[in-house]
Amino acid sequence: MANDPHRPTYHFLPPANWMNDPNGVVQWKGTYHLFYQYNPYSPLFGNMHWGHAVSSDLVHWRHLPIALAPTPGGVDEDGCWSGCIVNNNGVPTIIYSGNRNGKQRPCIATSHDDLLTWEKYTGNPVIPAPPSGMEIVDFRDHCVWKEENTWYQLIGSGIKGVGGTALLYRSTDLLQWAYMHPLCSGEKSETEEMWECPDFFPLGDKYVLVVSPLPYGRTVYFVGTYNDSHFTPEFRGTLDAGSHFYAPQTLRDEQGRRILWGWLREGRSDELILQAGWAGTMSLPRVLSLLPDNTLGMVPAPELSSLRNKHYHNTNITVTETPHTIENVQGAALEIVALLTRGNASAFSIALSGPHDNAEEISICYEHATGQLSIGNTPSNADSVIHYEVEGGPVKLVDNERLKLHIFIDSSVIEVFANNITCITERIYLSHSNHSVIKLFTYGGNAKILSLDIWEIRSIWT
Numbered sequence: 127m128a129n130d131p132h133r134p135t136y137h138f139l140p141p142a143n144w145m146n147d148p149n150g151v152v153q154w155k156g157t158y159h160l161f162y163q164y165n166p167y168s169p170l171f172g173n174m175h176w177g178h179a180v181s182s183d184l185v186h187w188r189h190l191p192i193a194l195a196p197t198p199g200g201v202d203e204d205g206c207w208s209g210c211i212v213n214n215n216g217v218p219t220i221i222y223s224g225n226r227n228g229k230q231r232p233c234i235a236t237s238h239d240d241l242l243t244w245e246k247y248t249g250n251p252v253i254p255a256p257p258s259g260m261e262i263v264d265f266r267d268h269c270v271w272k273e274e275n276t277w278y279q280l281i282g283s284g285i286k287g288v289g290g291t292a293l294l295y296r297s298t299d300l301l302q303w304a305y306m307h308p309l310c311s312g313e314k315s316e317t318e319e320m321w322e323c324p325d326f327f328p329l330g331d332k333y334v335l336v337v338s339p340l341p342y343g344r345t346v347y348f349v350g351t352y353n354d355s356h357f358t359p360e361f362r363g364t365l366d367a368g369s370h371f372y373a374p375q376t377l378r379d380e381q382g383r384r385i386l387w388g389w390l391r392e393g394r395s396d397e398l399i400l401q402a403g404w405a406g407t408m409s410l411p412r413v414l415s416l417l418p419d420n421t422l423g424m425v426p427a428p429e430l431s432s433l434r435n436k437h438y439h440n441t442n443i444t445v446t447e448t449p450h451t452i453e454n455v456q457g458a459a460l461e462i463v464a465l466l467t468r469g470n471a472s473a474f475s476i477a478l479s480g481p482h483d484n485a486e487e488i489s490i491c492y493e494h495a496t497g498q499l500s501i502g503n504t505p506s507n508a509d510s511v512i513h514y515e516v517e518g519g520p521v522k523l524v525d526n527e528r529l530k531l532h533i534f535i536d537s538s539v540i541e542v543f544a545n546n547i548t549c550i551t552e553r554i555y556l557s558h559s560n561h562s563v564i565k566l567f568t569y570g571g572n573a574k575i576l577s578l579d580i581w582e583i584r585s586i587w588t
């Protein structure tokens with residue numbers, strides 16, 4: 127796998143096989159813990175376990191033994207599905223969805239060795255059935271927090287024919303739960319009929335609810351006020367405008383930062399996945415903030431700059447329709463920061479391509495009129511450019527406001543942060559992975575690059 131041109135080297139992923147949702151993310155006694163949905167037997171979905179890794183810097187990870195495995199004959203015999211971790215008076219406690227016969231129910235496990243091994247509560251499931259009186263689509267995934275002496279739990283769900291919802295429960299001991307009401311519900315036509323992986327947290331002077339609508343939509347977030355166990359959404363946005371980002375989870379770290387990881391699913395066939403022997407990777411850790419207009423600010427964790435290796439720096443480049451080419455950049459793992467003003471161009475593009483004889487390229491294009499950022503790739507036959515049109519958070523420039531594109535390329539992963547607001551994540555599988563040529567060009571006019579920094583990025587595993 128080390129020679130696989132599509133396998134990332136600085137995005138977290140397990141040693142092999144299938145990974146999906148981040149689970150139980152927490153900083154415990156200074157150490158960051160990342161658990162994740164994991165199939166130890168195959169690069170395809172199934173046999174869900176909780177994989178486990180730790181980090182002291184959010185960047186370099188050490189794999190630990192599997193934390194949760196299905197118990198034959200138990201309520202989770204068909205999979206330990208997604209969940210979260212809370213600190214219950216010093217006892218790390220997992221709340222997860224035990225899957226059996228296609229039904230998921232909330233289960234509890236506790237650790238007495240600082241999250242290394244886990245014992246399941248003998249009384250699982252702690253909630254035997256979804257609330258009555260509603261035709262529930264599904265019932266899984268957990269976000270748990272404490273207010274004074276009461277625990278609250280959100281469970282992902284959906285009301286048939288109506289829309290996705292996040293159901294609120296309360297408890298005094300994490301074992302006995304009482305249903306309260308939906309914390310938030312959506313319209314099927316806008317945010318689908320089932321909400322997976324709810325995450326609810328304070329940010330600035332508001333609260334944020336993040337959900338992942340099923341069938342596989344794009345992760346959405348609501349910003350609003352939360353009082354007396356009632357949430358009033360004031361704004362809804364798309365958390366990542368790409369088509370491969372899903373089921374994020376956040377932690378509040380000991381510095382008080384809200385840090386998010388999302389699952390970057392594959393964009394290729396099962397047979398190619400079986401050949402590769404692995405599937406799924408985590409996004410980079412993103413630090414969230416609440417912007418004045420109630421949208422989410424997202425920036426890559428600053429710790430990532432410790433991976434920067436060889437550096438190329440350029441300033442004051444006038445970009446025209448004739449490509450300005452930067453050559454001799456080496457490798458599949460790059461970070462690019464471009465700061466530009468639009469000039470009179472209608473659009474601006476950065477294209478990364480391999481050795482000259484290969485027409486394949488990845489292009490990131492900003493179109494001024496619509497404020498849309500798009501990621502596309504030109505297959506080697508170059509007869510059609512597949513552009514992922516993005517919908518999330520158009521990046522509007524006011525007059526000549528600067529556009530900052532912060533681009534991370536890591537083999538088949540591309541994450542683009544624009545103006546610290548919009549983020550697009552895509553998976554693109556070129557036949558090569560050595561992006562040695564970078565072309566900058568415009569459509570319909572000139573633009574000015576005030577500064578362009580390119581770094582070759584080290585692996586997180588060496």
Ligand code: DQQ
Pocket residue numbers: 146147163174207208209223266267322323372373
């Ligand atoms: N993945 C988990 C579920 C969750 C889904 C199973 C979201 O708990 O709803 O691996 O990707």
